[in-house]
Amino acid sequence: MLKKIVLTGAAGRLGGYLRKPLAAKCAALISTDIARMEDPLIKGESFVQADLADYAKMAEIIKGADMVVHFGGHPDEKPFEDILHANIIGCYNIWQAAHEAGVRRIVYASSIHAVGLHPKTTAINIHTPHRPDSYYGLAKCFAEDMAKLYWDKKGLEAVCLRILSCANVTNSRALGSWLSYDDLIHLVERAVDTPTTGFAVIYGVSNNDRSPVDNSGASFLGYRPRDNAEQFAEDILANAPAPDPRDPDQMMHGGPFATTDLGESGVAKLGLSPDDN
Template structure:
């Protein structure tokens, strides 16, 4: 490919993707509202940009064949705070990608688009939206917009419902929800290099023995995860615990995001859960 654009390039996940994406194109243009990373790949160019500014994003997109959109606030927050980066920012990325003649947007969606679905029900990629937060609602908005841009304008999209992506699984919930950094790279590379995707939703999850979701419907992506959170089970489950069937944080895919008040940080709730075991 001649040019890939990566948004959110300075974020926790975007920074993992910069080097692998640089290998897939003649030029990688990385962008973030933050300042440039200390070092860039030989074929990487960085542009500091605000995703809510359509003209700004259009300039970044010129000549792009593929857009990997990971720029957003990655947590629950008041709706007014999410409106710009997560809602309007998603629109400007899709609109600018369309105007630039890009072929596809690979989007960092989230399990929180369906976070109030029950974990033990078993879900493929056709499970309907059931957001657990304003943050999850922003992912529903972007997924629906991606489908509309495909059906009305022919711009492909692969929406990755990422569960919990960390270098190692952090808590008992991660035994089913973990996405390793290595599998994140494999998933994004597959989403970029698959010849035809149309509009596709895929789960961002590793090959966990306890995974409650399935990518069987989208095997054409060629995503083959290699890591399994079960390798950490002895550390994460030192003593058996009785489940509380009345607790949505245990019962729902969104975990603690399913119970935090709207507008309050879900990441903080997960951190507290991790610290207390």
Template sequence: MAAPRTVLLTGAAGGVGTLMRELLPAYGYELRLLDVAPVPDAPQALTADLSDRAALREAVAGTDAILHLAGISLEAPFEEILEANITGTYNLYEAAREAGVRRVVFASSNHAVGYTPWPRPEQGLIPIDTPRRPDTFYGLSKCFGEDLAQLYWDRHGIETVSIRIGSCFPKPFNVRMLAVWMSPEDGARLFHAALSAPDVGHTVVYGSSANTRLVWDLAPARALGYEPEDDSERFAAELVAAEGEFDAESNPDHAYLGGGFVTDPPLWANRHAR
């Protein structure tokens, strides 16, 4: 599959969306922007909610692919997650089906498997087929999105790469992130690979940089053509000095892959918990 030229970027005003607005055009993409909030410095962007089916039909018309980053990216009451992440993702896939769009890249999350225990060194990397164990309603919505993607591939032939993103920020904010961090530049590399790789059907991959402290298997992402170039280890000394070393045995925020999302109550408002 040749790299598509026109890509609908949902969630274009969000954190990852803002980074990708800057980075993805270098790969030859013309981005069409959609968000529930106005996109700064982009008067042509569509401002609409994922519940607005007419707006979604307008947004997807004439596009070659969709990079779906929109939705609530933290834990929230179930009713809010249901509307934004579950019903909203269904509405987007329906619009894609009606418009004949054949490729979606879905921003899933490591929180779809958040109750997976943090692996000990002798256990090796967490495989992509590890059982899903969502840690929150947010994580549950990502499980739904992966299943929806599978259904639309099997029933309608819409290909999807579901990327279980770790933490995509310019730099990691805590020692847990040293394992799951994805630099914005590697994020663009992975999204480009997911948009352009041939014959993906429905493929699920983990999304992070090639970190020294990596805990999950990046082989499925590499099979798409993804070649990460960054490593979080250059930030390690500063973070370890501030927090101490990662300790899955005694720190409850380190016991599971989902980190602070697994605590009770989860860290609903702390974006750095990702």
């Protein structure tokens, strides 16, 4: 069992699913977020409200941790200043503070939007070059490169989870991109449990028949997703808009982020149900 895990973004949607399974893996789970934690704390968990961009605060929270599970930050495209604050400076603070504290590994919520402008008809893999579709995706590229730098120069391990779409299946893109909450938990558990990872990238996607990504290069992590979005295909396709191969939103890995302007929300175009947004 680990001594201490720090979970950032703990008051957020995905963080909320991770608190219990992570608390079970360590003597002390320190959950943190800029927002207040509305849900009751669980056994072994404490909460610190803090801004990722505040280095001194992050360094204090991370001191003594074995691992940081970094899910905090904006999950959507925003004006550059917002992305800079939470997703770029915030990530730098996490990596530098983790290095200073002698943390073993960071498990990071990266995103498909780091490679969002590759066409979906080409299966991309863990070696596919960065091709961001937004400032948001660009910040994920920065964090992945920083993770590589801190592994190469400082020996700080990192597992970058390029999550596709961890939300209810409400559109035809999600038939390929869906990551169920159970598979998210399994993925994060594997990223924490695997004895040695070095620097690793893996796509966060369920075992969908229509998955557009190839995770075979990261099989050593033992991530074997069980859920499959095909169960929703009939209903979703019956109500889907007319297929249009000239529409980048339908053709690119990043979906609607392909055509949203820099600084404007891509998530707003996804048509997620209220409990997922």
